[in-house]
Amino acid sequence: DGGITQSPKYLFRKEGQNVTLSCEQNLNHDAMYWYRQDPGQGLRLIYYSQIVNDFQKGDIAEGYSVSREKKESFPLTVTSAQKNPTAFYLCASSIGGSYSNQPQHFGDGTRLSIL
Amino acid sequence: LAKTTQPISMDSYEGQEVNITCSHNNIATNDYITWYQQFPSQGPRFIIQGYKTKVTNEVASLFIPADRKSSTLSLPRVSLSDTAVYYCLVGPDYKLSFGAGTTVTVRA
Numbered sequence: 001d002g003g004i005t006q007s008p009k010y011l012f013r014k015e016g017q018n019v020t021l022s023c024e025q026n027l028n029h030d031a032m033y034w035y036r037q038d039p040g041q042g043l044r045l046i047y048y049s050q051i052v053n054d055f056q057k058g059d060i061a062e063g064y065s066v067s068r069e070k071k072e073s074f075p076l077t078v079t080s081a082q083k084n085p086t087a088f089y090l091c092a093s094s095i096g097g098s099y100s101n102q103p104q105h106f107g108d109g110t111r112l113s114i115l
Numbered sequence: 116l117a118k119t120t121q122p123i124s125m126d127s128y129e130g131q132e133v134n135i136t137c138s139h140n141n142i143a144t145n146d147y148i149t150w151y152q153q154f155p156s157q158g159p160r161f162i163i164q165g166y167k168t169k170v171t172n173e174v175a176s177l178f179i180p181a182d183r184k185s186s187t188l189s190l191p192r193v194s195l196s197d198t199a200v201y202y203c204l205v206g207p208d209y210k211l212s213f214g215a216g217t218t219v220t221v222r223a
Contacts, residue, residue: 042212042216050209100209101164104208106160109157
């Protein structure tokens, strides 16, 4: 059954710690995305990657880092530089390439909280 | 990047048709219009996509006038389980901007 898997579902971070959120897809999609959602608000784009070994900053990249070493994986690291990391994080993928209007498929999210 | 405007909230009753209109005055020639649905603590789910005229699938219809400056998502005969946030998006997949969406509340 194809889809996007985000883990863990809930994550807690201590002040000053880096934490990495996992995102794996088996849809054979080229493009992958990370969004942040705060309560009662829409999604804001953190980073996106249109192809392996390449990624671009979104609207709120400060305090975050990503890597795209494999087509199926796009982990997000929330660094200690991110002052307000408590949020719901969503990973998505789309066919990408020349098919730039294809819908995005989303995972079920990771909820990050500060201890 | 085309900006979209949609109502913040809408209320309806079970069995009624719900129509949500989205404005996108500066839509580009190559842009498609895509609608997503999101339940609390879940990722958005694709509902429907269109370029012009009318598109229909098993869950919704999308009406797009000739000037493409707006679009209307139509949900026929809603049920309580259709209570969710609905997002209207315009543009290529790598530049989508999810605003606050429209919170649709369906009452018994």
